[in-house]
Ligand SMILES: Nc1ncnc2c1ncn2[C@@H]1O[C@H](COP(=O)(O)OP(=O)(O)OP(=O)(O)O)[C@@H](O)[C@H]1O
């Protein structure tokens with residue numbers, strides 16, 4: 001298995017990555033590897049360092065030490081917009097919608113940031129189709145439910161044609177039906193891009209997950225399938241407990 005995996009292209013790598021806040025080692029010497037076309041979930045208890053690690057990848061935080069390499073480029077100290085310009089789609093927990101504009105217009109704005117206006121128009125239509133947003137495309141986004149707004153944000157990410165997508169808690173606050181639809185959208189995105197998804201909702205992780213990385217106290221506790229993690233004693237102790 002490991003020999004086979006080694007042949008795939010590495011698209012995200014961290015080496016000895018650390019992010020300290022005063023005496024708190026939020027991320028502590030993390031070596032992480034993501035291969036092309038992977039869909040990787042990051043889980044772990046509150047305060048385990050998932051969001052901090054995520055922010056070191058997206059350029060929202062500058063690591064204390066160590067390196068982040070994205071498709072061969074050292075992005076350790078790069079800003080978020082520089083990382084996005086490499087073809088990385090980022091959805092943080094901070095909403096990113098233009099409230100007075102329609103779904104169409106929001107997605108078009110995102111596509112137009114990187115493409116000429118003709119290509120942006122065709123990408124907007126393709127994205128609306130792919131992400132199944134046709135029935136709401138003319139609505140202004142402030143008329144939408146929480147779940148719908150999240151899907152529009154995913155559409156904005158997709159419209160930039162990223163080859164890597166980074167999502168922090170895409171199903172937070174969603175109903176079961178909304179979560180299930182979000183899982184389908186993420187699988188659709190994964191047909192064209194690799195993803196790293198930070199998430200708490202175990203049902204959601206089971207719907208989408210292939211390989212899962214468990215964080216604990218700033219470090220990687222284990223990496224495996226959700227099935228194997230559910231059976232692992234240490235993973236159960238630190239995190240899963242009743243959630244499994
Ligand atoms: N800006 C900050 N300043 C100081 N400490 C921080 C900061 N951000 C995070 N921390 C601390 O770093 C540790 C890791 O936090 P982080 O938010 O990365 O955890 P998490 O795994 O995302 O947790 P959750 O599941 O609750 O979202 C925690 O102890 C947190 O209090």
Ligand SMILES: [Mg+2]
Pocket residue numbers: 050051052
């Ligand atoms: Mg977090």
